[in-house]
Amino acid sequence: MRLTVLGAGPAYTDRRDSTGASYLVEEDGTHLLLDLGQGSFPRIFPHVPPQDVDAIVVSHLHPDHFIDLVPLRHYLRYHLEPARRVRVLAPTALGERLDCLHAQPGFTxxxxxxEVLGTRDHHIGALTVRGALVAHTDESYAMRVSAAEGAPGLVYSGDCGRADDLAPLARAGDTLLVEVSFGEGPVPPGAMHLNGDGVGRLAAATRxxxxxxxxxxMGHDVEAxxxxxxxxxxxxxxxxxxxxAFDL
Ligand SMILES: [Zn+2]
Structure with missing residues (x-):
């Protein structure tokens, strides 16, 4: 299983070349995208034609995790002859959210x-995806992606306000791809994100x-x-x- 980072940015930043959250997971000809944040759509092309992506999994309905579904939708519908379709697993009402953005029922x-992601297993080609609800929005998911039973998997936090919510997904030896929005600093009250201390404690517990x-x-220091x-x-x-990029 190979992980390639298309974008790892937050909702806004002054960091040059930043791209919104998007991660490509590949295994034996299966191409899976985790989130599709701002600016990530063109970054798909060097790896796979976007129409050949087997599925896109959206962690939650904040635009920095799904907004590039709009250029993807236009590309599928207007650039390709015949038009193509792509499967999307997402929280409830993603379609309505995108339809509202365009003021066009049926746009999505x-x-x-x-499809609704939920918390059951989804088999997508050579990969299996399982979601778990985490504290962030009303319906935010972390997810574990795995290629084979017993093999190390990839646990992706999405955005997550409570590190303990990730523990049920994580198995020893997995790769933990985790948000650290507030860096070295404290997490302000009510901000549903993690910092380095929370991530470190989670990692110590889940190995x-x-x-x-x-x-x-923006404003947090990498080394700190x-x-x-x-x-x-x-x-x-x-x-x-x-x-x-990583071979997992
Ligand atoms: Zn968010």
Whole structure:
């Protein structure tokens, strides 16, 4: 199973070349995208024609995790002859959200086959995806992607306000791709995101094979964030950026 980072940015940033959250997972000819944030659509092309993506899994309905479904929808409908469709697994009402954005009922359904992600297993080609509800919006999912029973998997936090919500998905040896929005700093009251301390404690409890940090908000320091994770966790940890790739 191979992970390629298309985008690892937060909702807004001054970091040059930042792209919204999007991660490509590939296994034996299966192509799965986790989220499709701002600017990520063109980054699909070097890896796979977007129409050949087997499914896109959307963690939650904040635009920095799904807004590039709009250019994808246009591309599928207007650029290809005949038009193509792509499967999307998402929280309830993704379709209505995109339809509202365009003030056009049926806008989404013209190119995207949307299903509710929920918390059951979905078999997508050579990969299996399981969602778990996490504290963030009313319906936010983390997810575990795996290629084979017993093999190390990938746990992706989406946006998550309580690190303990990720523990039921994580198995020892998995790769933990986790948001660290508030970096080295405290998480302000009511902000449903994680910081380095929370991630470090989670990793110490669940023993992943490695920790990949993402979604760092503007104004937080990379090295200080790494140090705050390492204060609680002694395993491998690094930030990911567009173009980062890993064989899991
Ligand atoms: Zn969010």
């Amino acid at each position: 359904a013209e190119a995207l086959d949307v 992943p094979g490695r920790v990949l940090l993402t979604h760092l908000q 964030t790494l140090a705050s994770v390492r204060a609680a966790y002694d395993g491998p940890v690094e930030f990911v950026w567009p173009g980062s």
